[in-house]
Amino acid sequence: MSGIDWIVLTGTLLAIVLYGMWRTRGSRDLERYFRGDHRMRWGTIGLSVMATQASAITFLSTPGFGYEKGMMFVQNYLGLPLALVIVSALFIPAYFRANVYTSYEYLERRFDLKTRQLGALLFLVQRGLSAGITIYAPAIILSNLLGWDLRLTILAAGGLVIAYTVSGGSPAVSLTQKHQMAVIMTGMVVAFAIIVADVTKEIPFTTALGIAGKMGRLEAMSFSFDPHVRYTFWSGMLGGLFLALSYFGTDQSQVGRYLTGASTAESRLGLMFNAVLKIPMQFFILFVGVMVCLFYQFTAPPLLFKKTALQAVEASPRAGDLRALEARHTALFEEKREAVRSLAMALERHDDGAAASEGQRVRDLLARDEAVRTEAKDLVAQVNPAVRTNDTDYVFLTFVLAFLPKGVVGLLIAVIFCAALSASASEINALGSTTTVDLYKRLVRPGQSERHYVRMSKLLTAVWGALAIGFALFAGLVENLIEAVNILGSLFYGTILGLFLTAFLLKRVRGTAVFFAALAAEAAVIALYLSTAIGYLWFNVIGCALVLALASLLQTVLPAGSDRAPGGNAVAPAVGGR
Amino acid sequence: MKADEARATAPPIEKEAEPPPFLGTWPRLYAAVLGWLGLMVLLMHLFTLRYR
Numbered sequence: 001m002s003g004i005d006w007i008v009l010t011g012t013l014l015a016i017v018l019y020g021m022w023r024t025r026g027s028r029d030l031e032r033y034f035r036g037d038h039r040m041r042w043g044t045i046g047l048s049v050m051a052t053q054a055s056a057i058t059f060l061s062t063p064g065f066g067y068e069k070g071m072m073f074v075q076n077y078l079g080l081p082l083a084l085v086i087v088s089a090l091f092i093p094a095y096f097r098a099n100v101y102t103s104y105e106y107l108e109r110r111f112d113l114k115t116r117q118l119g120a121l122l123f124l125v126q127r128g129l130s131a132g133i134t135i136y137a138p139a140i141i142l143s144n145l146l147g148w149d150l151r152l153t154i155l156a157a158g159g160l161v162i163a164y165t166v167s168g169g170s171p172a173v174s175l176t177q178k179h180q181m182a183v184i185m186t187g188m189v190v191a192f193a194i195i196v197a198d199v200t201k202e203i204p205f206t207t208a209l210g211i212a213g214k215m216g217r218l219e220a221m222s223f224s225f226d227p228h229v230r231y232t233f234w235s236g237m238l239g240g241l242f243l244a245l246s247y248f249g250t251d252q253s254q255v256g257r258y259l260t261g262a263s264t265a266e267s268r269l270g271l272m273f274n275a276v277l278k279i280p281m282q283f284f285i286l287f288v289g290v291m292v293c294l295f296y297q298f299t300a301p302p303l304l305f306k307k308t309a310l311q312a313v314e315a316s317p318r319a320g321d322l323r324a325l326e327a328r329h330t331a332l333f334e335e336k337r338e339a340v341r342s343l344a345m346a347l348e349r350h351d352d353g354a355a356a357s358e359g360q361r362v363r364d365l366l367a368r369d370e371a372v373r374t375e376a377k378d379l380v381a382q383v384n385p386a387v388r389t390n391d392t393d394y395v396f397l398t399f400v401l402a403f404l405p406k407g408v409v410g411l412l413i414a415v416i417f418c419a420a421l422s423a424s425a426s427e428i429n430a431l432g433s434t435t436t437v438d439l440y441k442r443l444v445r446p447g448q449s450e451r452h453y454v455r456m457s458k459l460l461t462a463v464w465g466a467l468a469i470g471f472a473l474f475a476g477l478v479e480n481l482i483e484a485v486n487i488l489g490s491l492f493y494g495t496i497l498g499l500f501l502t503a504f505l506l507k508r509v510r511g512t513a514v515f516f517a518a519l520a521a522e523a524a525v526i527a528l529y530l531s532t533a534i535g536y537l538w539f540n541v542i543g544c545a546l547v548l549a550l551a552s553l554l555q556t557v558l559p560a561g562s563d564r565a566p567g568g569n570a571v572a573p574a575v576g577g578r
Numbered sequence: 579m580k581a582d583e584a585r586a587t588a589p590p591i592e593k594e595a596e597p598p599p600f601l602g603t604w605p606r607l608y609a610a611v612l613g614w615l616g617l618m619v620l621l622m623h624l625f626t627l628r629y630r
Contacts (some may be wrong), residue, residue, distance in 0.1 A: 074622065081615040085608045213629025218620040233619070265596040268604065275611045279618050 001146065001401075005410030012183055012414040013421070014417045017164045020176035024168030029450040033457060034101045034207060034433050036171035040260040044178050045270025048257045048426075049248075050278070051177035051184075055423035056138035056416045057393065059184065059285065064392035066289020067296075070217035072231040074283050079240030087249040088268040090504050096264045097253065100429075101437045103255040103500070106171065110503040112511030113442070118518055119499050120438040123252060124431060126492045131427040131464065132471025135161075137393075138420045142413070144308045145397050154472045157417065161424045162465035170260055170433070171423045180418035187415035191400065195291040198285040198403070202298045203344045210347040211297070211340060214359030215366060217290045219425050220283070221455030239537040242544055243490070246497035252319055252430035274312020292399050297340045299403075303329045303373065305394035309380045309387050316383045329369065426470060484526040489537040491529055495522045501544060502551045509555045517550035 001009070027033040040048075065073050091103075098109045104123065106117035135158050143150040164172050199208050201411045222232045248254050248271070249357050261267030303326050304310055339361045346354035377389035400412045436457035441448075445456075495518050502514045526544045528534060534542075598607045 071622075078615070078619065081611055085611055089604065089608065209629060218629040219626050221619065221626045223623075263596055265598060272598075272607065273610055279615070283622070309624055315622065 001409060001413070002406045004407045005413065008407055008410030009414045009417070010488050012411070013160065013417055016179045016183070016418070017421075018162055020172045021164050021167045021177070023175055024172040027169050027171070028454060030101060030437075030453050030457070031450075032171070033169035033454050034168075034256070034259075034437070036174065036260040038260065038262055040171075040174055040264045040266065040270075042269035042273060044174055044259070044276075045258050045261050045267055047181040048174040048177040048260075048381060049254060049270055049274050050255055050281075051181045051419070051422035052257055052280075052413050053247075053274075053423075054181075054184070054419055055134050059188070059415055059419050060138065060393045060396055062282065062285040063289035063292060064208065064394070064397035065287035066217070067293045067395045068289075068392055070212075070215075070290060071283065072222065073438050074220055074279065074286055075222070075231045075233055075236035076240055077279050077282050077329035078233060078236035079238065079242070080244040080278050082237075083241050083248060084246035084271045084275040088271045091249045092256075092258065092267050092271070092297055094504060095259060096267075101259070102252050102434050103250050104252070104434060104438045106245050106505065107499060108442075111514055115499065115511050115515045115518070116438060116442075117337035117456050118515060119250070119496055121491045122522075123245045123434060125249075126489050127251070127253060127427055127431055128464065128467065129471070129488060131424060131431065131468035132475055134424045134427060135468055136472035136475040138416050140475075141397060142392055142416065144306060145394065145401060146413075151473060154469060158465060158472065161421045161428065162462055162469075165425045165429050165432075165465065166462050169454075169457070169461075170256055170429055173422075174257065174260055177422045180422045183411070184417050185400035187408075187411045188285065191404065191412055192284070192288050192291065193406065194404055195288065195295055197397075199291060199294050199298075204348075207344050207347050208291075208294050210355075211343055211362075212290050212294055214343060214347075214355065214534045215293070215362060217293060224524030235537070242497065242540040243493065243537065244549075246493040246540060246544070250496045250500050251493075251516070252434050253426040256430050256433060257426065285552060289396065292396060295399070295403075299339060300330065300333045300388050302398065304377050304380070304389070305391040305398045306389070307390055307398075309391070310376075312384045312387060313380055318379060318383055321379055322376070325372055325379065329372050329376075332365055332369045332372065336369065338363060339365055357397065366481040393571060424465075424468065426459055428465045431464040432457050435460045435464070455528050487529070490539045491525055491543075492522070492568070494525060494540040494545075495547055497540065497546020498544040498551075502524055502548055506548065506552060506555075507552045508556075513558055514547070514551040515553035517554055520550055521546035 024036075031037055062073070095103065095106055098106050100106050100109070102120070104116050104120040107119045135154055138152055139153040139157060142148055143153050168175070196205065197204075203211070209218065222229055223234070224232050226547060258267040258270055261270060302310075303322075310322065313319060320468070339358060343355060343358035343362055347360050380387055380389050397412075397416070400409055403410065436453060440456055440460070441453055445452075498521060499514060499518055502509050502517070521543050524546055525539050528542065529536070529539065579626055601610055604608045
């Protein structure tokens with residue numbers, strides 16, 4: 001990175017963080033620290049919700065996915081607008097009526113203390129683990145590509161996020177996220193414009209789209225019922241709906257964002273903002289990856305985008321094998337470039353027959369090149385089995401560093417940092433607020449002053465931030481950690497959603513029934529995970545359905561009077577507050 | 579301190595009846611959002627067919 005890039009990067013990050021800290025200084029009560037005195041307008045809430053969901057990996061993996069497989073991943077988001085409508089109509093009014101700081105607090109109002117604790121603990125375990133990954137994942141990629149020290153990168157990103165999240169609480173998180181999203185979208189639009197300008201030096205834009213189509217990169221929608229097709233309209237609508245419903249409706253890192261709204265209307269509009277814009281945004285980010293793929297049809301891509309994976313082979317006795325693979329990769333690129341140019345000419349003269357045959361030739365060459373890349377990955381794994389060879393996450397940033405002008409590189413690195421900070425800030429803020437409100441204030445030290453709880457929530461937020469940094473520092477020791485954390489999330493999300501849907505939809509069900517139903521459902525989900533090969537997205541549906549069904553069943557068999565009436569704790573307990 | 583505590587236990591901001599700034603009612607706004615989802619599905623389907 002050049003000096004200009006460093007100025008753009010550090011200037012952007014520090015300006016946003018310092019402005020956020022200055023604007024939100026002096027929080028002395030929980031109302032302000034956790035809910036920003038209910039002053040946030042819908043635009044800030046909408047951007048804050050969007051920034052919380054979009055971590056750094058979104059802007060690294062998604063273009064990489066577009067580059068390798070095309071647009072089909074956009075279908076994963078089809079259930080999101082429907083989920084946000086349900087959250088807006090059902091969850092938001094309930095949370096505002098109950099005047100809660102956390103979503104789990106609502107469970108005590110509706111059921112009982114043990115159900116609240118169960119919901120809070122499930123969240124703390126799952127989100128506590130993933131908070132470290134949110135920092136680790138971009139840090140490992142940046143350190144690989146830029147040669148930065150991994151530990152220093154983790155400490156710098158983690159330290160920055162702890163500083164402003166502890167200082168200003170939820171309002172600081174929301175305010176910084178608004179500006180971070182502005183930087184993110186500006187950076188992505190600038191990158192897209194530069195890539196399009198580069199590609200159109202070779203071929204017109206419409207021809208480029210035709211080539212991407214012939215390469216199978218523009219298939220955005222599939223109505224296939226084939227269970228082997230991973231991304232379809234059906235999986236996106238059903239699996240995506242339950243995942244989004246649980247995430248936006250019950251996960252405190254999201255609930256905390258829209259509880260800062262000046263009214264239910266402001267919070268609802270913030271969610272509708274996301275319902276309208278999320279799919280076009282994901283489409284755009286994937287499309288950036290497709291354009292990078294087109295760019296690399298005219299400029300030779302590296303054999304593997306993760307250059308540190310190749311460095312180990314270069315220093316080993318197998319370096320000769322690597323050079324042979326690189327020679328085959330280069331020869332295939334030259335042949336493919338000619339085939340792509342022939343395809344472009346066929347498309348421009350509307351010669352469908354030639355376009356079909358040239359398209360097939362390009363696809364064959366792509367498959368042969370992919371086989372060479374797979375051989376290279378196998379070679380890396382043979383030399384050093386500990387090295388992860390998947391380089392999807394490295395595609396976009398490799399392109400940025402090699403081909404974007406000075407200054408823009410700094411802006412794009414700032415995009416990655418902004419995304420990492422914004423997602424982490426929501427997570428540790430939510431972990432701090434849940435621990436303070438649902439455990440410390442309710443169980444450990446009830447009846448203390450507001451100032452005491454604010455001090456404690458700052459301390460607990462800092463502790464969670466430190467734990468996230470600690471986890472990130474040791475994350476590399478655990479193989480396939482990112483996937484493990486994703487699976488862990490899906491194992492819990494269905495049960496948590498089941499608790500809340502029971503609260504909203506099954507009015508006759510009481511605390512004891514739903515508590516044991518949730519425990520049984522969680523045990524069943526874990527047993528299914530250990531004994532079957534069901535895709536983990538489906539555990540969201542299964543866990544939720546089991547809680548709803550078992551809670552209804554248990555309520556009919558439990559003796560009358562074993563529980564208090566539903567909603568019987570609608571007023572906060574006299575001692576211990578919330 | 580007392581002021582702080584009073585604010586913390588104050589009733590929630592309850593404006594549930596407040597309509598959205600456009601389309602008049604929330605059900606209409608939700609229907610429009612779901613209509614937008616349908617339109618996006620249709621456009622992405624047509625996009626897929628055009629470049630398949």
